[in-house]
Amino acid sequence: MRPLKGLIDVRDLRVYFPIRKNFIEEIFSRSRLYVKAVDGISFTVDEGDTLCLVGESGSGKTTTGRSIVKLVQITGGDIYYKGINIGSMDEKEFRPLRKELQIIFQDPHASLSPGMTVGKSIEFGLRLHKIVERDRLRERTLEILRSVGLEPADYYYDKYPATLSGGQKQRVAIARAISCDPRFIVADEPVAMLDMSVRSKILKLMVDLKREKNLTYLFITHDLATAKFICNKIMIMYLGKIVESGPSEEIFSNPKHPYTMALMNAIPDLKLEKREKEIPRGEIPNPLKMPSGCRFHNRCKFAMERCSREEPELVEISPGHRVACFLYE
Amino acid sequence: MKIISVKDLKIYYNTSRGVVKAVDGVSFDIEREETLGIVGESGCGKSTLAMGLLDILPPSAKVSGEIILEGEDILRKDDEELRKIRHEKIALIFQDPMTRLDPLMRIKDHFLETFHSHRPELSEEEALKLSGDLLEAVGVSRETLNYYPHELSGGMRQRTMIALALIFNPLLLVADEPTTSLDVIVEAQILQLMNNIKKEFHMSIILITHNLGIVAEMADRVAVMYAGKIVEIGPLEDIFISPVHPYTQGLLGSVITLESKNLVMMPGEPPDLINPPTGCRFAPRCPYALDICNKDEPPLEEIKKGHSVACFRAKELAEEKNYYLRGEASERAD
Numbered sequence: 041m042r043p044l045k046g047l048i049d050v051r052d053l054r055v056y057f058p059i060r061k062n063f064i065e066e067i068f069s070r071s072r073l074y075v076k077a078v079d080g081i082s083f084t085v086d087e088g089d090t091l092c093l094v095g096e097s098g099s100g101k102t103t104t105g106r107s108i109v110k111l112v113q114i115t116g117g118d119i120y121y122k123g124i125n126i127g128s129m130d131e132k133e134f135r136p137l138r139k140e141l142q143i144i145f146q147d148p149h150a151s152l153s154p155g156m157t158v159g160k161s162i163e164f165g166l167r168l169h170k171i172v173e174r175d176r177l178r179e180r181t182l183e184i185l186r187s188v189g190l191e192p193a194d195y196y197y198d199k200y201p202a203t204l205s206g207g208q209k210q211r212v213a214i215a216r217a218i219s220c221d222p223r224f225i226v227a228d229e230p231v232a233m234l235d236m237s238v239r240s241k242i243l244k245l246m247v248d249l250k251r252e253k254n255l256t257y258l259f260i261t262h263d264l265a266t267a268k269f270i271c272n273k274i275m276i277m278y279l280g281k282i283v284e285s286g287p288s289e290e291i292f293s294n295p296k297h298p299y300t301m302a303l304m305n306a307i308p309d310l311k312l313e314k315r316e317k318e319i320p321r322g323e324i325p326n327p328l329k330m331p332s333g334c335r336f337h338n339r340c341k342f343a344m345e346r347c348s349r350e351e352p353e354l355v356e357i358s359p360g361h362r363v364a365c366f367l368y369e
Numbered sequence: 370m371k372i373i374s375v376k377d378l379k380i381y382y383n384t385s386r387g388v389v390k391a392v393d394g395v396s397f398d399i400e401r402e403e404t405l406g407i408v409g410e411s412g413c414g415k416s417t418l419a420m421g422l423l424d425i426l427p428p429s430a431k432v433s434g435e436i437i438l439e440g441e442d443i444l445r446k447d448d449e450e451l452r453k454i455r456h457e458k459i460a461l462i463f464q465d466p467m468t469r470l471d472p473l474m475r476i477k478d479h480f481l482e483t484f485h486s487h488r489p490e491l492s493e494e495e496a497l498k499l500s501g502d503l504l505e506a507v508g509v510s511r512e513t514l515n516y517y518p519h520e521l522s523g524g525m526r527q528r529t530m531i532a533l534a535l536i537f538n539p540l541l542l543v544a545d546e547p548t549t550s551l552d553v554i555v556e557a558q559i560l561q562l563m564n565n566i567k568k569e570f571h572m573s574i575i576l577i578t579h580n581l582g583i584v585a586e587m588a589d590r591v592a593v594m595y596a597g598k599i600v601e602i603g604p605l606e607d608i609f610i611s612p613v614h615p616y617t618q619g620l621l622g623s624v625i626t627l628e629s630k631n632l633v634m635m636p637g638e639p640p641d642l643i644n645p646p647t648g649c650r651f652a653p654r655c656p657y658a659l660d661i662c663n664k665d666e667p668p669l670e671e672i673k674k675g676h677s678v679a680c681f682r683a684k685e686l687a688e689e690k691n692y693y694l695r696g697e698a699s700e701r702a703d
Contacts, residue, residue: 308582
């Protein structure tokens with residue numbers, strides 16, 4: 041076994057979700073069907089990194105993020121946090137660590153309890169993890185609100201989420217995530233539901249907080265432009281597998297996997313010269329009917345005969361830059 | 370040739386908190402085979418405007434102004450005439466095709482229902498043949514007619530919606546965030562398709578979106594909406610290369626692209642449409658605001674051919690240009 045590395049070290053992570061069948065089928069058929077949401081991925085996140093996980097819907101990026109903070113049951117593999125295997129821990133064992141591993145969800149309208157004021161929502165975690173003394177709760181909460189730019193903090197303290205805008209709600213969600221002094225934050229599409237002008241502000245807030253509090257991020261997004269803006273390392277996922285990973289500048293200046301290139305090509309930008317785009321055909325396949333061999337081969341313009349038979353391994357082609365494609369063997 | 374002229378359109382909603390002025394005096398024209406991009410952030414009234422064009426607003430909405438289609442004001446039409454105009458003259462595609470297709474109806478029933486209500490003389494066989502042709506024209510196989518909506522992928526559903534919208538070869542296609550719920554690669558496919566059918570079917574398109582990248586790719590002209598009003602309208606090149614209105618400048622500067630280094634941080638948030646600020650609605654957030662901006666509302670005035678701006682300092686800004694794009698605002702925010 042290779043030595044443990046980084047703050048988070050994920051090894052051969054697999055998350056399969058069983059397909060529920062109806063009663064009769066359940067009795068008569070032996071085989072169970074699974075959606076292999078994450079199918080054997082390994083990566084490390086070093087302290088201070090912002091690692092972006094990029095992919096389309098159904099690529100397994102959210103499931104990967106959620107398994108690290110133990111919101112989904114993993115099927116196989118290990119997840120090490122500071123050298124401790126949290127993958128196999130049960131909820132009780134994991135609880136003391138939960139405050140160090142936090143998550144920010146995509147939809148701020150759904151992730152805040154509508155019946156709790158902003159203040160109460162933040163105090164909940166502080167109290168649960170006994171971060172501060174009871175008499176300092178309010179004081180600490182106001183401090184946190186100020187640090188995410190919700191000022192005057194007194195005013196927001198007593199607000200209910202329904203009275204806030206999307207951007208303000210996402211600030212509360214961020215406040216809640218940082219309230220317990222975490223080391224590591226999974227940010228699952230934190231700006232996808234926000235307007236352009238709000239997006240830039242939230243991203244800036246996240247960058248500032250990271251610097252101030254020495255945070256490490258796993259930033260999940262479908263948007264390569266956002267990824268490029270915020271991360272120093274990047275990982276591209278397709279149908280439960282990593283197809284390419286490496287330092288951000290390297291990937292953006294020198295993309296290798298045909299899927300990465302297709303993604304980059306497809307982003308609408310503000311340039312006015314109309315270029316003919318080469319867009320791969322089809323859509324991400326149904327994970328129940330996983331293509332044989334390389335999972336991208338039926339949409340890939342470089343596909344060779346071999347690609348439909350064998351699955352390419354993720355191999356290092358230059359320092360830190362890994363690709364899973366037979367073109368680079 | 371003008372396909373449609375909207376004049377001083379106002380759409381107000383009565384709510385328990387007061388009157389929401391969702392669209393407040395909007396005017397524009399659309400030429401044949403032209404794509405007009407309408408951009409703005411959530412709550413600027415762009416979707417209400419789309420529904421207003423087909424007069425499919427909820428009963429709480431009060432509409433005034435004119436929408437002239439082929440010389441006639443469609444707001445003065447009765448229900449039966451309107452029913453004909455919808456779909457035959459103006460068709461609409463929405464953001465989320467799953468919520469617009471009936472989950473209990475096969476795709477073919479969606480087509481047959483539309484044919485039946487607009488062309489009752491057509492036999493089922495003919496209607497199905499036409500439907501199949503349309504599906505093939507948008508890149509979906511004929512067999513899809515027998516499927517239920519849930520059996521299709523997101524991209525296929527949106528293609529099917531487009532085929533349904535094309536049935537009567539409408540003059541105008543109103544597309545309200547047509548690709549927002551799709552992945553980037555599928556989005557690019559759908560945009561390409563829309564550009565192709567526009568030429569093939571000689572349609573005009575109103576493309577409503579918050580995504581400026583899509584507008585850059587699709588539109589001939591752009592209208593920027595803020596708090597229920599058009600603040601700037603003009604040819605795509607003018608708006609994207611030399612935007613004049615401070616809001617347009619800020620919006621363009623805050624888009625994250627692969628080239629982004631600094632991002633613009635526009636201060637504040639859009640106003641409440643029940644109590645919009647007096648004067649210019651952007652004034653409280655505007656780095657250039659003068660006293661007059663807080664008192665009087667700036668009219669939408671042409672600064673050069675086809676390019677109009679609603680700003681008291683438009684002339685100055687057009688010359689001095691691009692406070693935001695020079696990067697001062699982004700530095701300040703750092």
